[in-house]
Amino acid sequence: MIVRRVKSLLVAAFSLFCLSVAAQHPGENGGAIDNEAGKGEAKETSKKFDANEVIFGHVLDAHQFHFLSYKDKEERVHHVGISLPVILYSPQRGFEAFSSANFHHGEARYKNYLLVTPEYKEYLIKNNVYTEEQAMKLQNESIIATDENGLPSSTVKVYDFSLTRNVVQMILALIVLVWIMLSVAKRYRRGQGVTSAPKGLQNALEIVITFVRDDVAKPNLGHKYRKYMPYLLTVFFFILINNIVGLIPGSANVTGNIAFTLVLGLISFLVILLSSNKHYWGHIFNPPVPGGVKPIMIPVEVLGIFTKPIALIVRLFANMIAGHIIIICLISLIFIFGNLSNGVGWGFSPVSIAFTVFIYFIEILVAFLQAYIFTNLTAVFIGQAFEGSHDDVNHHEDPVIV
Amino acid sequence: MSLLTTLLSTVPFANAGGAIGAGLAAIGAGLGIGQIGRGAVESIARQPEAVNDIRANMILTAALIEGVALFAVIAGILAMFV
Numbered sequence: 371m372i373v374r375r376v377k378s379l380l381v382a383a384f385s386l387f388c389l390s391v392a393a394q395h396p397g398e399n400g401g402a403i404d405n406e407a408g409k410g411e412a413k414e415t416s417k418k419f420d421a422n423e424v425i426f427g428h429v430l431d432a433h434q435f436h437f438l439s440y441k442d443k444e445e446r447v448h449h450v451g452i453s454l455p456v457i458l459y460s461p462q463r464g465f466e467a468f469s470s471a472n473f474h475h476g477e478a479r480y481k482n483y484l485l486v487t488p489e490y491k492e493y494l495i496k497n498n499v500y501t502e503e504q505a506m507k508l509q510n511e512s513i514i515a516t517d518e519n520g521l522p523s524s525t526v527k528v529y530d531f532s533l534t535r536n537v538v539q540m541i542l543a544l545i546v547l548v549w550i551m552l553s554v555a556k557r558y559r560r561g562q563g564v565t566s567a568p569k570g571l572q573n574a575l576e577i578v579i580t581f582v583r584d585d586v587a588k589p590n591l592g593h594k595y596r597k598y599m600p601y602l603l604t605v606f607f608f609i610l611i612n613n614i615v616g617l618i619p620g621s622a623n624v625t626g627n628i629a630f631t632l633v634l635g636l637i638s639f640l641v642i643l644l645s646s647n648k649h650y651w652g653h654i655f656n657p658p659v660p661g662g663v664k665p666i667m668i669p670v671e672v673l674g675i676f677t678k679p680i681a682l683i684v685r686l687f688a689n690m691i692a693g694h695i696i697i698i699c700l701i702s703l704i705f706i707f708g709n710l711s712n713g714v715g716w717g718f719s720p721v722s723i724a725f726t727v728f729i730y731f732i733e734i735l736v737a738f739l740q741a742y743i744f745t746n747l748t749a750v751f752i753g754q755a756f757e758g759s760h761d762d763v764n765h766h767e768d769p770v771i772v
Numbered sequence: 773m774s775l776l777t778t779l780l781s782t783v784p785f786a787n788a789g790g791a792i793g794a795g796l797a798a799i800g801a802g803l804g805i806g807q808i809g810r811g812a813v814e815s816i817a818r819q820p821e822a823v824n825d826i827r828a829n830m831i832l833t834a835a836l837i838e839g840v841a842l843f844a845v846i847a848g849i850l851a852m853f854v
Contacts, residue, residue: 681839688842689835739835746832 419705423488423510425698429623429691431534432511433470433485437620449475451620454538457531458483460515470532479520483528486512494522535622536630543611543624550575551607582606586746590753598752601641605634606745613690613737617730625740626691628683635683638748642679646755678751682744689740693733700726790848797844804837 427436436451453471460466463482472480476487484490486508494500499521500508508514508522515526554575558564563572582603587595612624624630654671657664704722708715812830816823 681843684843684846685836685839688846689839692842692845736835739831743832743835743839 419702419709420488421699421702421706424702424705425695426510428698429626429694430511431536431622431627433473433513433532433534434475435535435538435620435622454535455533456483456513457533458513458528459531460526460528462526463515463528479516482516482518482523483513484516484520486510486514536624536627539615539622539624540612540630543608543615547604547607547611578606579603582745586742586749590746590749592753594756598641598645598749602745602749605638605748606741609634609686609744610738610741613741614734616690616694617733617737623691623694625686626694628687631683631687634686634744635679638682638744638751639679641748642751642755645752647758649758650755678747682747686740686744689736693729693736696729697726697733700729787852790851793851794845794848797841797848800844801837801841805834808833808837 433456434451434453436449438451439447439449441447453469456466456468456470456473458466466481466483468480470485472478473485476485476490478484487510491500491505491508494505494508495502513528513530513532515523515528517523550571554571557569557572562569563576568576583595583599586606587599587602591598609625612630615621616623616625654675655668657667657671659667700722704715704719707718808830812826815826
């Protein structure tokens with residue numbers, strides 16, 4: 371008990387230390403753009419609130435965890451956050467690894483790489499280096515190789531293998547998941563919870579695991595459920611932990627990232643394919659429908675193999691990213707109204723905060739629900755893939771009950 | 773003719789199309805989930821002991837329909853930015 375308190379205190383102290391180390395970034399007039407007049411101008415005029423930039427800055431991936439920014443008395447911007455390592459590989463320049471703090475949030479160039487920001491894109495357009503369409507193709511927060519003048523290099527290709535915030539949060543969720551599960555499993559192996567009453571975390575986990583076993587796995591997978599339980603439980607808990615951590619302000623939006631859900635959907639697709647049997651493929655290429663309908667049903671069934679995992683992917687992605695965008699939009703409304711006048715901005719804040727708190731509760735429900743739905747539908751599809759033909763399943767004759 | 777092309781190029785139709793699509797999807801989701809709610813509440817009225825099962829199924833089905841509505845929202849966002 372005391373050990374646990376000391377541990378949590380240590381974790382809190384360590385995170386505060388990391389934050390303070392990462393915090394000092396006064397905006398520098400640095401070497402990224404050799405156009406100091408332009409930079410000075412951007413600093414003096416206060417930027418209007420750009421909702422688009424804020425929303426996509428929060429929802430997309432980035433090379434640092436960004437918690438807040440503030441302006442000090444000299445109108446310089448300080449960012450508080452944790453800078454993550456940047457790992458780059460270029461066939462022409464070789465392997466590079468450094469902290470993303472060197473980019474100073476896109477204001478500095480480092481070793482002839484730079485971080486694309488909206489200001490850099492405007493600079494390119496203004497100096498006629500790129501047309502608007504070409505500049506639109508550059509993604510914000512991506513790293514490009516530049517020549518000595520800070521202009522995009524056309525000869526050097528760079529591949530970004532950085533530990534971005536999505537990756538770090540995924541690894542964090544992985545550590546939490548493995549730590550919880552292994553420590554609880556160790557307790558069960560020692561006999562606590564098997565020959566005696568479960569204690570502590572075992573209670574909470576038992577409820578969830580028996581829920582997944584009795585309401586998701588057994589009804590859909592029948593007597594073969596034990597083979598698939600590890601995968602179903604992993605998917606459920608991984609999506610759940612990433613959803614919940616993603617709701618904390620300042621964290622990364624992992625499950626609302628189409629690449630993440632794409633890989634999850636692909637793995638589910640593989641599991642479904644690997645558990646399919648001849649009966650399944652027979653139904654797809656020779657569906658039991660009247661002969662006239664068969665030419666229509668066969669393409670539909672073949673497409674159906676792919677649409678089910680795609681629906682899994684897009685459903686999780688769309689739900690999570692929509693929830694995050696709604697929360698950010700509701701908060702941004704304060705600032706959008708604040709653009710009109712200070713008083714309207716302040717007056718609208720209680721309304722906006724009330725809505726945001728309401729949506730936050732719904733998002734917590736959605737976090738659990740989407741994890742459950744992904745797991746449930748995967749179990750349903752796996753069950754459909756290996757169900758036998760309908761004639762040779764044992765029918766038990768129920769006695770007539772009057 | 774040039775007036776038409778000028779009009780078509782300056783008015784942000786992609787944004788309007790995306791927003792209208794998302795709004796229509798919201799109508800569809802509202803109607804669908806409303807039907808689920810009606811069915812669920814009627815079933816609870818008929819058999820109050822089954823409340824927990826009915827509630828679980830209602831939430832599950834509502835989430836599946838929201839998934840479809842959010843497909844349309846994603847299509848709307850794609851229309852705006854792609």
